[in-house]
Amino acid sequence: MFLLAELDIDKGQRISIKDEELASLRKAAKFDTICNEIIPKSITEIRRLSSRLSSYPRVLKKEDFERTVLTMVYTAYRAAQSQGHQKDTWAESFVNLYKALKHDLMFPYNKETS
Structure with a gap:
């Protein structure tokens, strides 16, 4: 909401x-x-989060999923407000968070087909 x-x-x-x-x-x-x-809120912290999420062995808890979505919203905002190399860095961080959440959403499916 x-x-x-x-x-x-x-x-x-x-x-x-x-x-x-x-x-x-x-x-x-x-x-x-x-x-x-x-x-x-820093690129370093967001990259650390993306790295942890990419190797997370199971489905995220609801609150962790929601916090990651909020981090994506913040990252998208920063990408939109940035220029040049910084824009690319924020956009890359957004994509990495997206991939981690996509993996989380597909986790039960990935496990069944492995």
Whole structure:
């Protein structure tokens, strides 16, 4: 629900919900914590996450999957805001997260056909 609301990312990379009423909900506080204190925001941290996910031996827990999707959203935003080599770096990180989530979604299928 919060991803459909208009989000703001300030110069310090802090993510907030623009709609004050929506932002006042209890679940919005949890969303704020996840976005601003849990998901990785540096290329190094995001690459580390992608690496861990690519070798993860089983299906992700729901909260890990959701956090990875939020990281993808943040990475896509940074790619859109960047230029040149930085844009390529952020875009590559986005693709790597996508591949890891695709693998996770296909995991039961991959296991059955192996």
